[in-house]
Amino acid sequence: MSITRRRALLGTTAVAAAGYGAFWLQRATAAPEPKAAEAPTTSRPGDVVGKISVGYQGWFACKGDEAPINGWWHWSRDMSRPPSPSNTGIKSWPDMRDYTRGYATEYPNLNGGGDATLFSSRDQQTVDTHFRWMREYNIDTAALQRFNPFSPEGPTRDAMAQKVRQAAEANGRKFYIMYDVTGWTSMQSQIKEDWTSKMRAHTSSSAYARQNGKPVVCIWGFGFNDDTRAFERAQCLDVVQWFKDQGCYVIGGVPTHWRTSSNDSRPGFAKVYRSFDMISPWMVGRIGTMGDSDHFYENVNLPDQAECKAQGIDYQPCVLPGDLQERQRVHGDFMWRQFYNMVRAGANGIYISMFDEYNEGNQIAKTAENASQVPSGSGILALDEDGTSCSSDYYLRLTGDGGRMLKRRIPLTAARPTKPML
Secondary structure (H helix, E strand, O other): OOOOHHHHHOOOOOOHHHOOHHHHHHHHHOOOOOOHHHOOOOOOOOOOOOOEEEEEOOOOOOOOOOOOOOOOOOOOOOOOOOOEOOEOOOOOOEOOOOOOOOEEOOOOOEOOOOOOEEOOOOOHHHHHHHHHHHHHOOOOEEEEEEOOOOOOOHHHHHHHHHHHHHHHHHHOOEEEEEEEOOOOOOHHHHHHHHHHHOHHHHHHOOOEOEEOOEEEEEEEOOOEOOHHHOOOHHHHHHHHHHHHHOOOEEEEEEOOOOOOOOOOEOOOOHHHHOOOOEEEEOOOOOOOOHHHHHHHHHHHHHHHHHHHHHHOOEEOOEEOOOOOOOOOOHHHHHHHHHHHHHHHHOOOOEEEOOOOOOOOOOOOOOEOOOHHHOEOOOOOOOOOOOOOOOOOOHHHHHHHHHHHHHOOOOOOOOOOOOOOOO
16 A cells, blocks of 8 residues: 655645636736836646646545546555454544435444445546536636556556546546656656556646646656655656656646755755746645644745745645644634635636645545444544534535636735635
């Protein structure tokens, strides 16, 4: 079973009438336009600029689902055995009511009665359901996570790319490949081989995300100061330039402190970070309260945005719902504060981490509303953990409203407009 990047890191506006983002609003209401040579060079709206993107794992499998991985992939610590209270890989429980197929686990029955079943990403209906939610809640683009495809999980990952393509096409959503280089020792050559022989074919889809007319690719993990991503600067520069030479718009999923090359960043990687078309710094494990968000807004996000604008790089900060099991969410106030801060900072786009990350409790996908919908005795918290009842789709609705604020379809407001229950 793969180690998620989140666990590995927990220790360490086109004018206003066009309706795109705070940056464009600021540009429209500012002093007269300077001569062209002095104008900022960040991008106009496309499939990631001016849009809400979500990280999509699609990495859940169950025994009996016919996935090549043949196990309880990412549901269990030991994926050869069914998930149970003593063998679990998750922190939150999904609301299973929209799925046509569930797989029996060894958890006790739900507190409200009924079997404790889980979905498989292998089932096309599962992926179709997730992309239908994206359409219904106005989420624009999904970044399909792709870990080392030359590992035993490769065939399952390959199948997921086709399933995501089909679901995105059917629901009018966009998707792009997001390579996570964690633990990928032969990354420099194999990532090129994988793109050329497999993933590039998906760019022919009408649903494949494009920015500035180019297919979007993200590489997540260059420059992090840990042993699972110990790549040399020259390797990283070579890969970024190679993808650009293939005609791609390249996003960098980079350390939180990329701009200063400190803390979670390796020293000497400034040239790597500034070689990307878009920068998307990681935030999971860095903030857990609204106060944390405000601190990062003043000390990290605003300087990051200024640096990106000066360098002609698009800025796509992370927004996260918070770890449900750690009681970070405050019935949506934590997430809305981040939306407010990132939009008023002038972000070119927003990346939600993540759509389906039940493993670490940071998912926005439909989640158990109350104790009746979680297994008895499991200790898993539901969305009403702080005493406020929330519908299972609350964080999807909240994300939709955050997107409307980003696109100036609703005013910039620090007051959360989304009600926990309809």
